[in-house]
Amino acid sequence: MDQPIDAPTADTVSPTAEAAASCSGGKVKLRVAAAAAGQGELLDRYAADYPVGPHDQPQSMCPAFGSLRVGLRMRRTATLLCGSACCVYGLTFTSHFYGARRSVGYVPFDSESLVTGKLFEDLRDAVHAVAKPEDYDAVVVINLCVPTASGVPLRLLPRTIDGVRIIGIDVPGFGVPTHAEAKDILAGAMLAHARGEVEQGPVAAPRQGRASNPTVTLLGEMFPVDPVTIGRLLEPLGLAAGPVVPTREWRELYAALDCAAVAAIHPFYTASIREFDLAGRRTIGSAPVGRDGTAAWLDAIGSACGVTGDRIAAAKDAAVSAIDAALAGAPIRGRINVSGYEGSELLVARLLIESGAEVKYVGTACPATPWSEPDRQWLDAHGVRVQYRASLEQDLAAMREHGPDLVIGTTPVVQVAKEQGTPALYFTNLISARPLMGAAGAGSLAQVVNTAMANRTRMATMRTFFAGVGQGHAAGVWEDVPRDRPEFRRAQAKAKPKDDGGAIGC
Numbered sequence: 001m002d003q004p005i006d007a008p009t010a011d012t013v014s015p016t017a018e019a020a021a022s023c024s025g026g027k028v029k030l031r032v033a034a035a036a037a038g039q040g041e042l043l044d045r046y047a048a049d050y051p052v053g054p055h056d057q058p059q060s061m062c063p064a065f066g067s068l069r070v071g072l073r074m075r076r077t078a079t080l081l082c083g084s085a086c087c088v089y090g091l092t093f094t095s096h097f098y099g100a101r102r103s104v105g106y107v108p109f110d111s112e113s114l115v116t117g118k119l120f121e122d123l124r125d126a127v128h129a130v131a132k133p134e135d136y137d138a139v140v141v142i143n144l145c146v147p148t149a150s151g152v153p154l155r156l157l158p159r160t161i162d163g164v165r166i167i168g169i170d171v172p173g174f175g176v177p178t179h180a181e182a183k184d185i186l187a188g189a190m191l192a193h194a195r196g197e198v199e200q201g202p203v204a205a206p207r208q209g210r211a212s213n214p215t216v217t218l219l220g221e222m223f224p225v226d227p228v229t230i231g232r233l234l235e236p237l238g239l240a241a242g243p244v245v246p247t248r249e250w251r252e253l254y255a256a257l258d259c260a261a262v263a264a265i266h267p268f269y270t271a272s273i274r275e276f277d278l279a280g281r282r283t284i285g286s287a288p289v290g291r292d293g294t295a296a297w298l299d300a301i302g303s304a305c306g307v308t309g310d311r312i313a314a315a316k317d318a319a320v321s322a323i324d325a326a327l328a329g330a331p332i333r334g335r336i337n338v339s340g341y342e343g344s345e346l347l348v349a350r351l352l353i354e355s356g357a358e359v360k361y362v363g364t365a366c367p368a369t370p371w372s373e374p375d376r377q378w379l380d381a382h383g384v385r386v387q388y389r390a391s392l393e394q395d396l397a398a399m400r401e402h403g404p405d406l407v408i409g410t411t412p413v414v415q416v417a418k419e420q421g422t423p424a425l426y427f428t429n430l431i432s433a434r435p436l437m438g439a440a441g442a443g444s445l446a447q448v449v450n451t452a453m454a455n456r457t458r459m460a461t462m463r464t465f466f467a468g469v470g471q472g473h474a475a476g477v478w479e480d481v482p483r484d485r486p487e488f489r490r491a492q493a494k495a496k497p498k499d500d501g502g503a504i505g506c
């Protein structure tokens with residue numbers, strides 16, 4: 001039988017030795033080391049939950065940031081990182097840049113503690129020291145690349161300490177493609193733990209009490225107005241908006257599980273949806289975005305929750321006429337390319353098209369899932385190419401192909417667009433920070449989008465102003481302009497091992 005490269009034996013690979021070289025090493029080596037260290041099943045699950053494509057390695061930030069951010073946003077939750085100091089430095093820096101206002105715990109290691117197994121003992125001590133019920137409901141422990149590749153066994157941590165839940169997760173850059181999906185890893189692990197508690201007996205009620213109507217749990221972080229808008233759309237169906245997952249508090253997990261249906265507003269929460277499936281809850285894809293999206297979503301939610309056809313039709317009529325009015329009052333004219341890693345890229349494109357924009361390309365770092373399929377079909381019918389797991393190169397190629405009036409994208413895409421004088425908006429900061437749902441979302445993009453498109457002349461002026469300051473290797477102001485050495489790059493590219501699979505993308 002052929003021996004595939006990812007099926008090593010413990011005799012052939014020294015996990016800790018391989019892992020120790022991780023940050024400069026290749027992801028194939030790390031996967032091999034992790035499998036040899038007993039993490040093969042975990043990596044197989046991640047590969048099934050988060051299938052890769054051209055964008056199989058983060059081209060943005062370390063994926064663990066997604067899990068870290070979810071933990072840091074929860075009340076009475078402590079988060080401990082275990083990984084290389086440089087990774088932890090970057091992750092804590094980014095979390096404070098995004099306003100964490102909370103300490104991030106760190107359990108450091110060196111080669112000795114990694115090799116001898118002492119690191120796990122240190123982790124257990126740290127968890128015991130932190131897990132005080134007067135302070136916390138939960139302690140999250142996140143293994144980064146090196147401890148994951150070395151098989152540091154978080155599953156052996158206690159499930160609870162004095163009632164404080166201990167949630168250990170592995171979030172390696174070589175097994176989790178994006179930070180979006182890392183949010184799902186923590187949310188799914190918490191839902192699994194909470195589901196176990198529900199099965200054992202009574203649990204805490206939501207802080208504000210239980211809703212009088214059956215609820216719809218909302219999957220995906222969204223602008224704060226959106227859950228309120230969704231609640232209003234659900235009201236005529238006799239339903240209410242439930243918690244948003246990832247939740248901001250442990251007890252909200254019980255309320256999230258106690259729903260009539262789940263709305264996968266962001267479509268990449270595979271592990272979380274598995275927990276809802278196990279709890280017997282049905283998940284609906286797409287979202288109430290724009291005229292067609294809202295009508296189809298109300299149909300799907302209504303029928304999943306057993307609402308009568310008359311009632312659904314009345315709810316749709318009311319919602320669609322308000323959305324029509326909002327769209328008519330905020331038209332968008334121009335050609336726009338959309339790309340991002342939030343998971344809402346397809347929804348934004350739908351809204352832009354219904355507002356009058358011409359959209360030819362949507363790139364998303366997220367994978368194709370059944371829950372974004374209605375949006376892909378709608379966009380396909382409107383002449384849009386949807387690229388799942390889009391790489392930076394694909395986003396840039398689409399920009400060259402379509403010559404848009406505006407680019408909505410990630411930082412590197414926006415940077416290239418601006419360099420060539422094309423107006424551009426950051427998806428995360430400027431589009432995700434606006435409502436998208438129902439009538440509130442229908443008019444929300446026009447102002448920022450139209451203002452940006454009107455800036456084309458200013459972009460051209462800026463290009464003229466900065467002409468001659470240099471580009472690429474010579475960018476900046478120099479006394480002696482640096483000399484490019486393409487022959488070095490060529491020689492180094494030739495010398496690179498072909499089967500390495502690339503370095504960790506951090």
Ligand code: SF4
Nearest residue numbers: 062087144145173506
């Ligand atoms: S992806 Fe990079 S920054 Fe993130 S844990 Fe792995 S090596 Fe560290």
